[in-house]
Amino acid sequence: MKKYKLKNMDCASCAAKIEGSLTRLDEVKFVSVNFATSSMTIDTNDFEKIKSKIKEIEPDVEVEDNDKEKSLVSTSELSENKWTIIKAVSGILLLLIGLIFEEELHDTPFHIAEYVVFVTAYLVVGWKVLAAAIKNIIRGQVFNEHFLMTIATLGAFAIHEMPEAVAVMLFYVVGELFQDIAVNRSRRSIKSLLEIKPDSAYLKDNGGIIKVSPEDVNPGDEIVIRAGEKIPLDGLVTDGCSFVDTSALTGESVPRKIKPNDEVLAGMINQTGLITVKVTRIFGESSISKILEMVENATSKKAETEKFITTFAKYYTPVVVFGALLIAVMPPLLISGATFSDWIYRALVVLVISCPCALVISIPLGYFGGIGGASRRGILVKGSNFLDALTQVKTVVFDKTGTLTKGEFKVSEIVTSNGFDENTILEYAAYAEYNSNHPIAKSILESYNRDFDNSRIGKVEEIPGHGVKAYIDNKVVFAGNDKLLHKGNIEHEKCEIEGTVVHVVIDKKYAGNIVISDNLKDDSIVAIKRLNKKGIKTVMLTGDNQFAAGTFARKLGIKEYYAGLLPENKVEHIERLLNKYGKVAFVGDGINDAPVLTRADVGIAMGALGSDAAIETADVVLMTDSPSKVADAIDVAKRTRKIVWQNIVFALGVKAAFIVLGIFGIATMWEAVFGDMGVALIAILNATRILKGK
Numbered sequence: 001m002k003k004y005k006l007k008n009m010d011c012a013s014c015a016a017k018i019e020g021s022l023t024r025l026d027e028v029k030f031v032s033v034n035f036a037t038s039s040m041t042i043d044t045n046d047f048e049k050i051k052s053k054i055k056e057i058e059p060d061v062e063v064e065d066n067d068k069e070k071s072l073v074s075t076s077e078l079s080e081n082k083w084t085i086i087k088a089v090s091g092i093l094l095l096l097i098g099l100i101f102e103e104e105l106h107d108t109p110f111h112i113a114e115y116v117v118f119v120t121a122y123l124v125v126g127w128k129v130l131a132a133a134i135k136n137i138i139r140g141q142v143f144n145e146h147f148l149m150t151i152a153t154l155g156a157f158a159i160h161e162m163p164e165a166v167a168v169m170l171f172y173v174v175g176e177l178f179q180d181i182a183v184n185r186s187r188r189s190i191k192s193l194l195e196i197k198p199d200s201a202y203l204k205d206n207g208g209i210i211k212v213s214p215e216d217v218n219p220g221d222e223i224v225i226r227a228g229e230k231i232p233l234d235g236l237v238t239d240g241c242s243f244v245d246t247s248a249l250t251g252e253s254v255p256r257k258i259k260p261n262d263e264v265l266a267g268m269i270n271q272t273g274l275i276t277v278k279v280t281r282i283f284g285e286s287s288i289s290k291i292l293e294m295v296e297n298a299t300s301k302k303a304e305t306e307k308f309i310t311t312f313a314k315y316y317t318p319v320v321v322f323g324a325l326l327i328a329v330m331p332p333l334l335i336s337g338a339t340f341s342d343w344i345y346r347a348l349v350v351l352v353i354s355c356p357c358a359l360v361i362s363i364p365l366g367y368f369g370g371i372g373g374a375s376r377r378g379i380l381v382k383g384s385n386f387l388d389a390l391t392q393v394k395t396v397v398f399d400k401t402g403t404l405t406k407g408e409f410k411v412s413e414i415v416t417s418n419g420f421d422e423n424t425i426l427e428y429a430a431y432a433e434y435n436s437n438h439p440i441a442k443s444i445l446e447s448y449n450r451d452f453d454n455s456r457i458g459k460v461e462e463i464p465g466h467g468v469k470a471y472i473d474n475k476v477v478f479a480g481n482d483k484l485l486h487k488g489n490i491e492h493e494k495c496e497i498e499g500t501v502v503h504v505v506i507d508k509k510y511a512g513n514i515v516i517s518d519n520l521k522d523d524s525i526v527a528i529k530r531l532n533k534k535g536i537k538t539v540m541l542t543g544d545n546q547f548a549a550g551t552f553a554r555k556l557g558i559k560e561y562y563a564g565l566l567p568e569n570k571v572e573h574i575e576r577l578l579n580k581y582g583k584v585a586f587v588g589d590g591i592n593d594a595p596v597l598t599r600a601d602v603g604i605a606m607g608a609l610g611s612d613a614a615i616e617t618a619d620v621v622l623m624t625d626s627p628s629k630v631a632d633a634i635d636v637a638k639r640t641r642k643i644v645w646q647n648i649v650f651a652l653g654v655k656a657a658f659i660v661l662g663i664f665g666i667a668t669m670w671e672a673v674f675g676d677m678g679v680a681l682i683a684i685l686n687a688t689r690i691l692k693g694k
Helices: 012-023 047-057 075-104 112-138 145-158 162-194 287-300 304-334 340-353 357-376 384-391 400-404 422-432 439-448 482-487 524-533 546-556 567-581 594-599 612-617 629-663 669-692
Strands: 002-007 028-034 039-044 062-065 201-205 208-212 222-225 235-239 242-245 256-258 275-279 379-381 395-399 410-416 457-463 467-472 475-480 500-506 509-517 537-541 560-562 584-588 602-606 620-622
Touching: 012 028, 012 039, 012 047, 012 304, 039 047, 047 062, 075 112, 075 162, 112 145, 112 162, 145 162, 145 304, 145 340, 162 669, 304 340, 304 357, 304 384, 304 629, 340 629, 340 669, 357 379, 357 384, 357 629, 357 669, 379 384, 379 629, 384 602, 384 629, 395 400, 395 567, 400 537, 400 546, 410 422, 410 439, 422 439, 422 467, 422 475, 422 500, 422 509, 439 500, 439 509, 475 482, 482 500, 524 537, 524 546, 524 629, 537 546, 537 567, 546 560, 567 584, 567 594, 584 594, 594 602, 594 612, 602 629, 620 629, 629 669
Parallel strands: 395 537, 395 584, 537 560, 584 602, 602 620
Antiparallel strands: 002 039, 002 062, 028 039, 201 208, 201 222, 222 275, 235 275, 242 256, 379 620, 410 509, 457 467, 467 475, 475 500, 500 509
């Protein structure tokens, strides 16, 4: 899969045409063409054939490697606008002269001077449309906006409505100019989002400091970042203290304090002091690189609405052309007193207003704006199809540990039994868990905090879903949950203990338990309240015991929760919840919960900016540890869909109204063109609101 720039692609229908033609080729496994970013994402084994096919479809479009063209708004586009302005001004002057001639020569029909002025004006403003229509007809691609404009204007000339024919082309050119300005403004907004990419790094080299490209720095190298500079690569602070602005990555406005051994990420801005950072990842694997790649590639996964509009436009234009033909021919044949000139004019008005540009441009631009707007809030959505899916979510299922809680386990209490003391219980539990990477095991080892004698440890056996069995000092030690005690028929007084509990058994005698505490994240309760207020059901899944899970659920206000689950049990519960509640989103840490993230309708990985597993598996990645970002993601998705549907209803509604007015002879061609271009421009400007929306 590779991404390319498509230069000189000046209309949304061109993009749809290229994508549709390439999709039918056997050499193409996947292709997505996006007009909003002038780009193409394609998976093919014959790129030369693809280039020649694009030239065949759109001769003016040039394919460039994405690395060669960094700007989303090319200089050629800006210079083209300059010539468009000159063309429009010339057309206006010639039209005014023509109208004066027409007034002076109104008693002399078909005067040569009138024709010379209007034809010249028509060719000045409309030659590009005419040329495109002829080229498309030669290639067998008849039904597009160029064809509609050409038929409408030549028809106007045929019935001696020359000023209106020129006005149609003139309004079209002016409308295209404003449309280009609006689209380019959107592209610049998107470009500014992507400009968080650092340009250079200051590398420590043999006692000196040299300026290099971030791509030339390797893991283990040390770089220096001065106040006000962007951090170019992921790494650990080795020297200096400062505050960093993380808003470009996380959407959080409050600066974060950093000190030696703290992790910093590419794209953050060093605000105050000088810091030295030891690089941990090459640039291609850095957080910022992944973010940029995700934002730019997100448009390849299209929403059903986008696919529908592309298909709709394909069939809509031929229907309009044949409909206009019937309007021109049938009434004069069937209605007494109806004239061909009158009904041909009405048919031409219908042709002009029916151009589908407003929909074909504004809808992909709307979804791209939604993805860009979400990124500014620290929410990475991997495609517009997932934005749509978020709007349909009825249930959000949360993993507990590390998602709703901080995942920072600490030994808070040691309860003794049967004559054992606290030190003995902690020591044997630590030796039993010595080789484990589980967060609970790590908390026990941290609490023990002494040197280990490996010779004391014999065979260690893990009992999935229960705990471990280990031979320590030739004694059989069990460390695990309450189910482990019942499985081994170990007598103990209490089963339900608040918090996460590790029971310790030494030589089949219950020694006591270690209580591990974990705290809720600061905004977990707020996050659940916001979702419940939206009418979205919340569910919690955890591997914790029933009693501990119930305690957390009550604090959070979650009524439905399931405890004591293994990863495979979580998948089974997601399957059941999908059948019971419909669209389900699962929120997890993106590492242990990969199977569940994959199975849910929308997999959301949170607090996992540096996690490859999260970015690969999840559909949405939250770049902070805040569960409330889930509600933010749903808000952005709903706002995007609302604006997209506003554009659809507005564009189709206005066009339908003008078609009716045109059929009844109320709307003129001037109004039709103004209405068509106005609709397109308003729809585009409305779509850009998503990117800047709060």
